Amino acid sequence: MTSDPDQKRQKPKERQERKERPALTRRRLLTTAGAAGAAGLAVGAPTGALAHSAATGDDGPALAEVGATAVPFHGTHQPGITTPMQAHGHLAAFDLAAAAGRREAAALLRRWSTLAAELMAGGTPDTDTGVARDAGPASLTVTIGFGGSFFDAVGLTGARPAALDPLPAFSADALDERRSNGDLWLQIGADDALVAFHALRTLQRAAGETAAVRWQMTGFNRSQGATARPMTTRNLMGQVDGTNNPRPEDDDFEARVFVPAGGDPAWMSGGSYAVVRRIRMLLDVWESRPLAEQERVMGRRKSNGAPLTGERETDPVDLEATGPDGTAVIAANAHVRVTAPETNGGAAMLRRPFSYHDGFRDDGAPDAGLLFVCWQADPLRGFVPVQRKLDRGDALSEFVRHEASALFAVPGGAAEGEYVGQELLEGG
Amino acid sequence: MTSDPDQKRQKPKERQERKERPALTRRRLLTTAGAAGAAGLAVGAPTGALAHSAATGDDGPALAEVGATAVPFHGTHQPGITTPMQAHGHLAAFDLAAAAGRREAAALLRRWSTLAAELMAGGTPDTDTGVARDAGPASLTVTIGFGGSFFDAVGLTGARPAALDPLPAFSADALDERRSNGDLWLQIGADDALVAFHALRTLQRAAGETAAVRWQMTGFNRSQGATARPMTTRNLMGQVDGTNNPRPEDDDFEARVFVPAGGDPAWMSGGSYAVVRRIRMLLDVWESRPLAEQERVMGRRKSNGAPLTGERETDPVDLEATGPDGTAVIAANAHVRVTAPETNGGAAMLRRPFSYHDGFRDDGAPDAGLLFVCWQADPLRGFVPVQRKLDRGDALSEFVRHEASALFAVPGGAAEGEYVGQELLEGG
Known part of the structure; x- marks a missing residue:
């Protein structure tokens, strides 16, 4: 300019x-x-x-x-799924202590739910550290999930939903088990970093002797008011990210993202499944490629996210369009084609990621990328088929490494006076 | 509430x-x-x-x-010193390559200055990655400094100011040399995390073969609009932080913070010296102490930062006040007493820190604290005497560890068409 x-x-x-x-x-x-x-x-x-x-x-x-x-804590769904992406996020997995069983887990979930509701309303717990004082809730959300290993740990193996079966191995994975999986999961988001840290620390302290942090990752998105582009953000490759997300006004949004009322299992009614992937971006490699190649890889223009077959970000992607030489405008392995719902039997997930940057590696490359979080009613009809296709032929895969992976069942929102997961832990 | x-x-x-x-x-x-x-x-x-x-x-x-x-890049002083604290910050030290001398360093400083001015105005460099697109400058500042080792590396040993003599060792230090010192220093701040990352990455790439990252730290402060408390923020101990900072309207503000015009050395005219300390907070220990003890340690109330001898944050600290039993209201080792300018021969520095949180340690404690950055015309009349006193008898020292340390000479701001440090590198 x-x-x-x-x-x-x-x-x-x-x-x-x-x-x-x-x-x-x-x-x-x-x-x-x-x-x-x-x-x-x-x-x-x-x-x-x-x-x-x-x-x-x-x-x-x-x-x-x-x-x-x-943002309200109580409701049909947990917060932090359709809530607009906040500027700051923490993802944290906890493992239950060996001595902790169903009773201790239930007590922890009650403490977490009570604290989450209080913090999200801007309240100050009795044992508060003071870090969030002066600020308001700043759109704080706390979302609570269960990993597959949780069910064994609390003696509810039979209650584990089939949707929590381990994700298939993908050939491009280079997963670090220490930063993958976990019994319990917290997703925290807020538009103020101190509010987000305070919530994380408060909930960690509340875990007491019952559970300990297994892994924790910190991410960010654009600040409120920093951009006029309201629906999407940029990732650290500089790409507009999130354009093709299902939108709440879509007729099938609820069905794609949330387990229906009376769903299977019943305690997941109104819930959703979250796939978490720490995806490092090989920025030294990516940034060395010319703009035209980057746009071929994505199938979208870098400037405004428009498909190569359109002018504006929201223009539909025309996968059939051909250029003067008869070849497809959107390449066969372009990321936008491989991930398009119409090439995946309609599979769709709600992507709600944070970027991350954890310093520089020894070779000088940023340890940076995407804390990919996606939401769906069923991972086998959302993340899995799309990732299978990506694994086989996505031009983008040359530039990323999946370094950690997890899958969590996120029950529906708690009603007033109840806690997240209560139906699971106290039912049957 | x-x-x-x-x-x-x-x-x-x-x-x-x-x-x-x-x-x-x-x-x-x-x-x-x-x-x-x-x-x-x-x-x-x-x-x-x-x-x-x-x-x-x-x-x-x-x-x-x-x-x-x-924020303007060009001017008497560099930006990022009296600029209001931004929500996001990066501190990064670079070491010059063995093959890089004065000429290469000068070329790098010209590239950095040109880029900093462009990025701070919201511009897009030719080789841009696109990460900051859509956002504006978001109060971006880039501040450039020289460590003591820079002068040897570029063959200007005789030009090293005495103020860059190594800081004295303090008994409470547990310094990691790999995260301390460095030839060159960048301080980056912005109110959007993508803008801040983009600036860091752009300047790192511009270092090319001339310099490589030695260490890099990421920090944060309260978001704009998240609080009604305008002048101060909270640190991760929950304390109001920055109350006693010198203020630009003070008569002696310029003299305390900036090397005067015609100063010694001349190329530091309008410049300042930055002391950087990574101070980890032992939050498990701190949070275990009752509020009354925390307030005795600080000499201030946690709720609003008021001195124990006053009601409001800005009330003057009365170091002479005694309670009904005749003992001092502000304890002899209270942090506010030990750091008070009146007990340090008037020594004062402008503190402009960021909080940091780099996950959790193996023992479950947060790896979190303060990226302390303070600014003064002369470290021997600013940081050093205060830190000496803290080292001898600060009640707070039980709860913190200084893990990294650096001292940088930050020249005055560049004029249009010039680069930071030009007078040093091209003079004499």
Whole structure:
């Protein structure tokens, strides 16, 4: 882009910035709880979210909008699945202690559910560390899942759903078992890093002697307000990511993403299955390829995510289109073709990833990529067939390594006074 | 806090959220460069910052305010010192290759300066990876410094300022040399994680064969808009952090933080010295202590950061106050007393840290703490005397470990067409 010549004439005035920025950039919200609900709508809190009112400092002004947004914990589905992607995320798997059984697991899930509801409403648990004080809930979500090994650990082997059968091995996998699987899983998201850390730490402490962290990964997405592109983000390859996601307004969205009411097993009604993959991007290799090759690999334009057969990101992908020489515009192994629902028997999953960057490797390449999280009613009709196809012929696979993998059953949301998984742990 | 009973009656409507949130929460800004300048003021861009206009997608609306804010690269001082703390930060040290001398170092500093100016204005370098596309500059700053070893590496040993003499050893140090020191230093901050990563990766690639990453650390602060507390943030101990920082409106602010014009050496005029310490917090230990003990250790209240002798965060600390039993209200080893400028011969530094969290250690404790960065005109009158005192009798030292340390000379800001350090590398 060309810069505005006027910019160059302006002198730095950072000393003024420091003083004036907070007062100018943050909007005051009303402070009473009832009024905050109305204010939330007025200033743009999402429908169904609650503007938060009472978590400011002892004598400070009310919260600004990023902090004020709350997502409800209780409901048909758990939060963090269709909730808009937050700027910060933690994925953490826990293994139950050898001495912990069904009773201890149930007590832990009750503690986690109670804390999650409180934290997501902007509350302060009794034993609070104070890290999240002053901020509001900042769209915090906590999502709780069960790995296949959980059922053996709590003596409920017979209750393990077939959908939790181990994922098939893919030829491109280079999985680190220490960062894969796990009895229990937490997905935490928030639009403030301190709020996200605080939730993770609070829930880890609440695990007490019952469960210990097996692995934990930290990720990020674009900040609220940093971009005008609302539905999609960029990944660390620079690609627009998420364009083809099923959308809640689609007729078959619920059926694809959530186990139906009265589903099998019954305790998964309203639940979903999450596939988690830590996918390292070989950025040194990817970035060495010219733009035209990158676009052939993806089947989309880098600039705006439009398919090579269209002009805008949301234009449908025309897999039949041919160029002047008669060859397909979207190559046979282009990522967008291999992953297209129409080439996978309609398989679709809701992708809701975070990017990650854990420093640099010894060879100087970033240890960075995607914390891929996808949601579906049945992994055998979502992730598995798509990944099988990717494994056989995806041009993108040259540039990525799957380094960790996990699959979790995420029950439906808890009702008030209940905890996530209660029907599983207390039924039968 | 108590929650509003009305909240409980609301049903989750996350499907609507997903659709409606972007349209409702993001404000449209004007799109032409001139108008954006005015709009920047209208919606709250900091004085001296430039609202950004042209980095949106091909056909998207204009940027929202978090993304639209730009900080100037050129000026008397480098950016990232008095710039308000951003939500995301990277600290990275580079060592020059054995074959790289003064000429190669100068070329690298010119490349870095050119790129930093372009990226901070929201521009897209020719070889761009695309990761920051769609977002604006998001208050990106790039700050460039020189370690003591740089001067030997480029054959300018005689030019090394005495202020870069190695810091004294402190008894509480447990330093990892591989994560300490370094020839060159970059500090990157931005209010969007993708923008920050993109800048780091772009500058790393620009180092080419001249320099390689020695160490790199990633940190975070509160998101813009997540809190109503504007001047200070919380650290991962839950403490309000930064209350006693010198403020730009103080008469002696410039003298404390920046080397004066015509300073010694001349190429450091307008520059500053940065001390970087990776300070791990022993959170398992800290969180086990009752609130009253934590407050005695700090000398401040956890709730709002007020000194134990006052009511509000900004109340002056009364080191003379005694309680009913005649003992000092602020204990002899309270952190606020040991660090007070009046007990350190007026020594003061501008603290501008990021928190960090790099997962969990084998014992389950978070590998988390503070990427402490402080700025001063002379480390021997800033960090060193304060740290010496802390080392001898700070109640907080039981709860922290200094694991890495570095000291960098950060020259004044570059003028248009010049690069950071040009006077050093091309003078004499």
